[in-house]
Amino acid sequence: MILTLAFRNLFHDRIRLAVTLVGILFSIVLVAIQLGMYLGSSQMITAMIERSNSDLWITAFGAKSFEEGGMLLSNRERHQALATPGVKAVVPLVVAFAEWRKPEGGSTRVVLVGTDAEDGALEPWSLVSGTWQDIKSPDAISADDTYFKELGIEGIGDTAQIAMGRVKVKALTHRIRSFTQSPYVFTTLSRARSLLGTDSDKATFYLVQLEPGANVEAVRQELRNRLEGAEVLTKAEFEDRSLRQWLFRTGAGLALIGGALLGILVGTVIVAQTLYSSTKDHLNEFATLRALGSSSGYIYKVILAQAGLSAVIGYVLGILISLGILYISRNTPLPLVMTPGLAGALFGLTLFMSAVSAISAIIKVTKIDPATVFSR
Amino acid sequence: MTIPVLEAENVVKELGKGAGKVQALKGVNLSLVKGELTLLMGPSGSGKTTLLSILGCILTPTSGIVRVAGEEVAGKGPEELAELRRKHIGFIFQSYNLFPTLSALENVRIALDVIGRKGYQASSRAEEVLREVGLGNRLRNYPSNLSGGEQQRVAVARAIAASPSVVLADEPTAALDSENGHAVMALLARIAKDQNRSVLAVTHDPRTLGYADRVVRIEDGLIVGEERRPAGLDAPEITDLTKRRKANG
Numbered sequence A: 001m002i003l004t005l006a007f008r009n010l011f012h013d014r015i016r017l018a019v020t021l022v023g024i025l026f027s028i029v030l031v032a033i034q035l036g037m038y039l040g041s042s043q044m045i046t047a048m049i050e051r052s053n054s055d056l057w058i059t060a061f062g063a064k065s066f067e068e069g070g071m072l073l074s075n076r077e078r079h080q081a082l083a084t085p086g087v088k089a090v091v092p093l094v095v096a097f098a099e100w101r102k103p104e105g106g107s108t109r110v111v112l113v114g115t116d117a118e119d120g121a122l123e124p125w126s127l128v129s130g131t132w133q134d135i136k137s138p139d140a141i142s143a144d145d146t147y148f149k150e151l152g153i154e155g156i157g158d159t160a161q162i163a164m165g166r167v168k169v170k171a172l173t174h175r176i177r178s179f180t181q182s183p184y185v186f187t188t189l190s191r192a193r194s195l196l197g198t199d200s201d202k203a204t205f206y207l208v209q210l211e212p213g214a215n216v217e218a219v220r221q222e223l224r225n226r227l228e229g230a231e232v233l234t235k236a237e238f239e240d241r242s243l244r245q246w247l248f249r250t251g252a253g254l255a256l257i258g259g260a261l262l263g264i265l266v267g268t269v270i271v272a273q274t275l276y277s278s279t280k281d282h283l284n285e286f287a288t289l290r291a292l293g294s295s296s297g298y299i300y301k302v303i304l305a306q307a308g309l310s311a312v313i314g315y316v317l318g319i320l321i322s323l324g325i326l327y328i329s330r331n332t333p334l335p336l337v338m339t340p341g342l343a344g345a346l347f348g349l350t351l352f353m354s355a356v357s358a359i360s361a362i363i364k365v366t367k368i369d370p371a372t373v374f375s376r
Numbered sequence B: 001m002t003i004p005v006l007e008a009e010n011v012v013k014e015l016g017k018g019a020g021k022v023q024a025l026k027g028v029n030l031s032l033v034k035g036e037l038t039l040l041m042g043p044s045g046s047g048k049t050t051l052l053s054i055l056g057c058i059l060t061p062t063s064g065i066v067r068v069a070g071e072e073v074a075g076k077g078p079e080e081l082a083e084l085r086r087k088h089i090g091f092i093f094q095s096y097n098l099f100p101t102l103s104a105l106e107n108v109r110i111a112l113d114v115i116g117r118k119g120y121q122a123s124s125r126a127e128e129v130l131r132e133v134g135l136g137n138r139l140r141n142y143p144s145n146l147s148g149g150e151q152q153r154v155a156v157a158r159a160i161a162a163s164p165s166v167v168l169a170d171e172p173t174a175a176l177d178s179e180n181g182h183a184v185m186a187l188l189a190r191i192a193k194d195q196n197r198s199v200l201a202v203t204h205d206p207r208t209l210g211y212a213d214r215v216v217r218i219e220d221g222l223i224v225g226e227e228r229r230p231a232g233l234d235a236p237e238i239t240d241l242t243k244r245r246k247a248n249g
């Protein structure tokens, strides 16, 4: 009966219900967008590290992110690492911002990723046109088909210039988006070095693959002891560091989280307001319930049920709208991301928000004097 | 002599604060036994509603003793008082106080829900009492689609659904026309007799006198008289037990 009464009270005043739902909707959609952007950004920032087949990353000391690793590692570190027990392979990677001169004039910045796919540590994924063999052919690179406009190209066969040399688009990836808005361009390790004009033994990162059964933490400690001026990070640590650099040093992450908090606050205030006024309207009924001998807990449950019902309805509508926005955003510079975890968190958040909203209404009913039932 | 289900001893009740303080009850003694319909009559402001609220454990006395089914009310907190109400007392109000968003059946069911009776068993009990008050064909109607008399009968059903030993009614016929007023009073008398409950109804209405087993008069916060119909007499005629009064006002 608690649910029945809550449901009837809710649907009794349709306008107020609409306002409540709009409040919840507003919150959910806003929070979903903000956190969706946050997740989307995170995935973009960590994609390269995440996709790599490696147990540990060796970076120059103080490397801030995947894009800003410098070009400081050399064969010395590589050999030291290879000599460490438990290490199976050490794969060099070259990553650097570079100037891209468009075929029709003008320039932009790209992130050049030099890797040898044969080494099995990192390769351009989601190739939709061309193969790794094509990228190995002279002057070849791969570009992403969602960045044609920025790169001033139209597809396979177009030529451009990266830093020191001419390049030819021989393969296309699909939707490897970049948080820095500088498109990722893949090529071979040696071509990357020559385009950037660096020594042939230099690398940005060494990706370490371990022998089966090796203890990651022990190997890491040993690598740290052997390598001076370099850091040894797990994938998760390096992802964290990249996230911190791009999301928090730049303030972008804080803006997103701040926006989400604002959404929660505004939604809570609206729901609290409507729930309070609904409770006020039904105060006589709550007094009657009290006179009939209901415990105050019973009455709180009615109010909480009202809050919970609004939460569930508002959540369902809010998620539907958010998914719509998600779909629309899929080809924008910042595609939103929704995960089951985020959807679950949003539901928890909605319930929490409604419960907080119920507080003022509950305080109101605790002051009910059942004696008022006789003075109507 | 039957054991009283509800007793008030020397009950004093002060209402309001400071200069507005009023002694609404000035030492009331009253006890109610099962199987009787008692009417509480008196002029406006004499303390009828206040006494009803105290007997119903909605208010507590400033001084004096109230016992419900032998249990003393003194010193109980709001939650314990609520528990006494749901265990022992049914209420009927002048303005029915039905839930407008619930059907007749649901209005009765919620009173059972409050005392923890749920599900099919509660539903069939609600239906049963609604049939008893003659509303078997109005189960799904909402209060707005019921006449005043029907609404008050739903309220009566709600009051008796949980089988309380005492039913307290404040001016149950005041909002009803003569015919419906009589119907509700007849119902209350029947509830007292057939179901062996104690029913106390506050009323102004002289038409209700004929249904009473006992009439208690209150004036200015004090019981000033009590009349009782002799056992075995069915006619609406009241014999004076304390002092002679004209029953037909």
Ligand SMILES: Nc1ncnc2c1ncn2[C@@H]1O[C@H](COP(=O)(O)OP(=O)(O)OP(=O)(O)O)[C@@H](O)[C@H]1O
Binding pocket: B015, B016, B017, B020, B021, B022, B023, B024, B042, B043, B044, B045, B046, B047, B048, B049, B050, B051
């Ligand atoms: N909350 C209150 N504060 C102060 N005085 C009150 C309060 N409630 C009632 N009173 C006073 O207490 C006295 C008794 O009131 P009560 O409501 O019991 O009378 P009543 O017999 O039910 O009257 P009526 O027939 O008009 O309903 C009255 O003088 C009334 O003014």
Ligand SMILES: [Mg+2]
Binding pocket: B048, B049, B050
């Ligand atoms: Mg009154």
